[in-house]
Amino acid sequence: MTQDLSWLKGSIPPLITPFRDGAIDFETYGRLIEHQIAGGSQGILVNGTTSEPSTLTVAERNELVRFAVKTARGRIPVVAATGSQSYAETRELSAFAEQAGADAQLIVTPYYIKPPQRGMEAYFADIMGRLKTPAMVYHIPGRAGVSMDVATFQAIKDRAPNLVGVKHASTDLAFVTDLLAAMGRDFRIFVGLEELCFPMMAIGAVGMMNAVGNLDPKRVAALHHAMEAGDLKTARELHFALFEVSKAIFFDTNPIPLKYMMKKLGIIAHNEHRLPMVAAGEALERRLDGVLKVCGLL
Numbered sequence: 226m227t228q229d230l231s232w233l234k235g236s237i238p239p240l241i242t243p244f245r246d247g248a249i250d251f252e253t254y255g256r257l258i259e260h261q262i263a264g265g266s267q268g269i270l271v272n273g274t275t276s277e278p279s280t281l282t283v284a285e286r287n288e289l290v291r292f293a294v295k296t297a298r299g300r301i302p303v304v305a306a307t308g309s310q311s312y313a314e315t316r317e318l319s320a321f322a323e324q325a326g327a328d329a330q331l332i333v334t335p336y337y338i339k340p341p342q343r344g345m346e347a348y349f350a351d352i353m354g355r356l357k358t359p360a361m362v363y364h365i366p367g368r369a370g371v372s373m374d375v376a377t378f379q380a381i382k383d384r385a386p387n388l389v390g391v392k393h394a395s396t397d398l399a400f401v402t403d404l405l406a407a408m409g410r411d412f413r414i415f416v417g418l419e420e421l422c423f424p425m426m427a428i429g430a431v432g433m434m435n436a437v438g439n440l441d442p443k444r445v446a447a448l449h450h451a452m453e454a455g456d457l458k459t460a461r462e463l464h465f466a467l468f469e470v471s472k473a474i475f476f477d478t479n480p481i482p483l484k485y486m487m488k489k490l491g492i493i494a495h496n497e498h499r500l501p502m503v504a505a506g507e508a509l510e511r512r513l514d515g516v517l518k519v520c521g522l523l
Contacts, residue, residue, distance in 0.1 A: 230359060230389055233329060233413050234431040234453075235267025236446040237304055238438025239275040241480050241487065242289065244497040249285060251292055253493055257439070258296045260492065264442025267432065267449070268302040269293060270331065272318075274368065274394075275436045275480045278306065280499035283314055287321045294326040304434075308333030308363060315352055323358050330356065331392055331434075333363035339371050346380045353385035360387050365394040365417060375400070375407045382408065392417045392434050398424060405429045419471030423464035426452045436483050437471050440490065441522065466520070473516040481505050486513055490522060 238261060243253040261269050271293045272278045272286045281289075290305045297303050305322035307330050309315045315332060322330055332352060334345060353360040362381075366372040372395075382388045393401060394417025401414060405428070414430040416422045419437045426433070426449070438445040444463055451460035476482045484496035485505040496504050505513065517523035 228359070230411070230413060232302055233268075233359065233390070235433075235449045236265075236438050236442065237268035237270050237302070237415065237432060237434050238266055238442060238445070239270040239273030239306070239434055239436060240293075241436075241439055241484055241493070242276040242278075242281065243493050243495070244499060245495060246497075247499070249281075249289070250495075254289070254292065255296050257492070258293060261438070261442050262297070262300055264438075265446040266301065266438060266442045267446065268304055268328075269297065270304045270306060270434050271327075272306040273331070273363075273434065274306075274365065275439070275483065276306075277480065277499065277502055278309075280502065283317060286318060287325070290322050290327055291325045302328040304329045304331055304361075306331045306333065306363065308335070310336050310338060312348065312352075316355070319352055319356060319360075323356055327358065329359040329361065329389075331361045331363045333365065334369045334371050334373060336369035336371070342374055342377045345371070345373055346377050346384075349381045349388070350384035353381070353388055356387055358387065359389040360385070361390040361392060361413065361415070362388070363392045363394070363417075365392075367394070375403050378404060379407055389413050390415065390431075393425070393430075394418050396421065398428060401425055401428050401430065419474055420468065422448060422467075422471075423452070423460055426460075427457075435471075436474050436479055437467060439480075439483060439492070440470060440486055441467065469516050470520045470522065473513055476512060477505065477509055478502065482509065482513055485510055486517060486522075489514065489517060 390413025
């Protein structure tokens with residue numbers, strides 16, 4: 226694939242899905258998109274893990290993509306997370322996202338079923354081969370329960386040239402080096418774990434798709450700019466400035482802590498979830514309040 230992908234980089238936060246009385250609050254969702262644009266994010270990710278996609282219907286996920294593309298109006302790229310545990314759902318979500326105008330797609334490894342490597346090769350080659358837009362694998366072994374080998378990425382790329390990158394949500398930094406060595410330095414690797422932004426970008430990741438960008442888009446975007454400019458001193462300072470709040474994202478299952486902190490900072494009015502996700506309890510709220518104070522956000 227020879228198209229210019231220089232735009233596919235930087236801080237591309239996975240937006241939360243705001244709920245109000247059980248329904249998606251699209252008015253608030255629109256404000257969240259504007260918040261990211263004003264904060265200097267280089268894109269937005271719709272229907273990522275942080276958006277609680279397993280609690281959404283296919284129709285709701287499609288509507289969020291359509292709404293995001295319409296609201297962004299080309300000001301920043303919209304990356305649509307279109308993966309599911311179901312091949313049929315992934316095909317439907319991916320086809321809709323492309324038709325709706327999403328700039329790229331992020332497709333998670335099929336979860337729960339734990340397919341073999343040859344199964345994932347066939348799956349991604351089939352799904353991506355039906356698309357014209359750039360596509361990336363969402364590699365999150367901790368939640369999906371399955372890891373992909375470097376050789377599998379290579380095999381998929383041979384069959385689907387529009388495989389252009391990966392969101393790597395794992396502590397395995399050696400895998401990043403192996404993948405860049407095998408796929409080429411222009412392979413678009415995005416950091417999927419907040420605490421590893423600095424080291425993974427130092428190795429060669431082009432950006433971040435991290436939940437903490439919902440809270441502090443300016444400093445997260447600044448971290449990428451500093452790394453891109455080779456200003457390691459500034460980047461390291463931002464890494465440590467964001468470190469406590471990055472850890473706080475995982476005090477409970479994401480996005481439970483995140484939604485509470487966004488409510489506390491006035492970014493959203495309600496930290497509502499859909500079952501089986503539930504809002505933060507009092508003890509967690511007090512702990513998160515302390516983090517926000519330490520980090521200078523509250």
